[in-house]
Amino acid sequence: MGREHWVETTLGECCQINPRNKVNDESQEVTFVTMSDISQNSPVFKSTQVRSFSEVKKGFTHFAENDVLFAKITPCMENGKAALANNLQNGLGCGTTELHVIRPLCGVESALIYNFVHQPIFRTEAEQCFTGSAGQRRVPVDFLYEYPFSLPPLNEQKRIVEKLNAILPKVKNAKARLEKIPLILKKFRQSVLSAACSGRLTADWREEHVFNEQKKNNFDGFDIPNTPLSWDWVFITDLVSNEKNSLKAGPFGSSLKKECYAKEGYKIYGQEQVINGDAFFGNYYVDELKYRELETCKVKPNDVLISLVGTVGKVLILPENCFEGIINPRLVKITFDLSKYAPRFFEQYFSSMLLKSFYSELLHGSTMDVLNLRIIKSLPFPLPPLEEQQEIVRRVEKLFALADSLEAKYKKAIQRVEKIEQSVLAKAFRGELANPDPNDEPAAELLKRILEEKTMLKTSKKNGYSRNLMG
Numbered sequence: 001m002g003r004e005h006w007v008e009t010t011l012g013e014c015c016q017i018n019p020r021n022k023v024n025d026e027s028q029e030v031t032f033v034t035m036s037d038i039s040q041n042s043p044v045f046k047s048t049q050v051r052s053f054s055e056v057k058k059g060f061t062h063f064a065e066n067d068v069l070f071a072k073i074t075p076c077m078e079n080g081k082a083a084l085a086n087n088l089q090n091g092l093g094c095g096t097t098e099l100h101v102i103r104p105l106c107g108v109e110s111a112l113i114y115n116f117v118h119q120p121i122f123r124t125e126a127e128q129c130f131t132g133s134a135g136q137r138r139v140p141v142d143f144l145y146e147y148p149f150s151l152p153p154l155n156e157q158k159r160i161v162e163k164l165n166a167i168l169p170k171v172k173n174a175k176a177r178l179e180k181i182p183l184i185l186k187k188f189r190q191s192v193l194s195a196a197c198s199g200r201l202t203a204d205w206r207e208e209h210v211f212n213e214q215k216k217n218n219f220d221g222f223d224i225p226n227t228p229l230s231w232d233w234v235f236i237t238d239l240v241s242n243e244k245n246s247l248k249a250g251p252f253g254s255s256l257k258k259e260c261y262a263k264e265g266y267k268i269y270g271q272e273q274v275i276n277g278d279a280f281f282g283n284y285y286v287d288e289l290k291y292r293e294l295e296t297c298k299v300k301p302n303d304v305l306i307s308l309v310g311t312v313g314k315v316l317i318l319p320e321n322c323f324e325g326i327i328n329p330r331l332v333k334i335t336f337d338l339s340k341y342a343p344r345f346f347e348q349y350f351s352s353m354l355l356k357s358f359y360s361e362l363l364h365g366s367t368m369d370v371l372n373l374r375i376i377k378s379l380p381f382p383l384p385p386l387e388e389q390q391e392i393v394r395r396v397e398k399l400f401a402l403a404d405s406l407e408a409k410y411k412k413a414i415q416r417v418e419k420i421e422q423s424v425l426a427k428a429f430r431g432e433l434a435n436p437d438p439n440d441e442p443a444a445e446l447l448k449r450i451l452e453e454k455t456m457l458k459t460s461k462k463n464g465y466s467r468n469l470m471g
Helices: 110-117 120-128 141-146 154-178 181-198 200-206 271-276 288-293 343-350 353-360 373-378 386-428 443-462
Strands: 007-010 015-017 021-023 029-033 049-052 061-064 068-071 082-084 092-095 099-104 148-151 232-234 247-249 266-269 304-307 315-317 325-327 331-334 381-383 467-470
Touching (some): 015 141, 061 099, 099 110, 120 386, 181 200, 181 343, 181 386, 247 373, 266 288, 271 304, 271 315, 315 343
Antiparallel strands (some): 007 148, 068 082, 304 331
16 A cells, blocks of 8 residues: 555645635525534534525635535634535535635545545644734635645545544544543542532541531521531631731732842742642742731741632642742732641632632622632631541542542543544555555546646636536
8 A cells, every 4th residue: 555656736736725606596595604613523513504695695705515614713723623514505605704615626535635634734734834913823825725635546535535434433432432531520529529518528437436516607698508517617717827917818919019029039929829739830039128018928838828810719738848938919828727627628628619609609800700808708618627627638639639540541541542543644645544446547647637627617717607506
């Protein structure tokens, strides 16, 4: 097998790129396709919309049955959005102008071209030829015209497509099943946290331990779950240390402007550390003078930091070897009474959907979510016995470690599946997927017919005619 019997040409010689169509009856309905209708994994688009051609004859991209639709704009192009135009209303469709239309000429299989433009190497090279500004970059039409294409004999094209149709759906189905795993694991983690915050996770453990019954506080407006009799529900102010500034929001922005930053000194803790889960991330500092001025916002080991703006509700527990420093205006710092409350248990509760449901309706901000200390002070917090908190933390971490292990296996599996898909496509266009047949019409003869058709189309266009698609 190989491409010795193929002929080298270009995509623009074998196909019309963005052709114009002649429509006799503009009152007829056509299929209307948006970019969201087009998948990155399937040649079939989802559109069920129809419009009269007169409505869409201007300002839209037009295409016909068996055309290949190729998303030209970033990020849709990199994501692999493409489609085969099939089952169109009255044989014609239209849609977003962010599509290139590739119309294979006589003797070129549309499905072959669809798979050709799905190759990773094709999309990588298309990306390198982008034109336009950041965020609005597009594949130029000249890239498609000039892109090298090895043309197989027509019967071999059909055998290649048949092989691809037999193999790729199985690979895509495997990929689709794998892609469900992250959502399953996300739901699993939230189920674990839900069980942890209601006491269900440690029900068997409590049977072996005896605790006094607690009097429950009343929290109007919150749907508090039923929890064990030995648990209480309290405010955050009931859990913090008695020391000064144990519950503290960051300083006003005017107190910590960028011109206050130093190259070294005391670390400034901000959302970047909390969101990255790394107390040592980043390199913003203040000098001794500014540190003393903002000393009420200083941190120490085991303090809990909470993000307040945009990505709200993220939690970071500072390690024993954290740097001396202060928080910036986008954080709240909590110093817990460690004889009463475990920071890790707080972190698990604060990551739960239960707690998020409590504060989600209280968030405010015109363009992004904003949490604040007043809201945090109004929220209910579960208070199990400290010994049970520690057992909950241990069990949650064990189950999360299992989920992390499964997630790592998923990432390796999805990479293998993607490599299989890439390998199959590469073999197809190297001539290694379907056996050649000496009885096939030579590809060179096929190309002659293709070029003859292209010449006829150019002549027709000069004489004022174009392909008649409806009527």
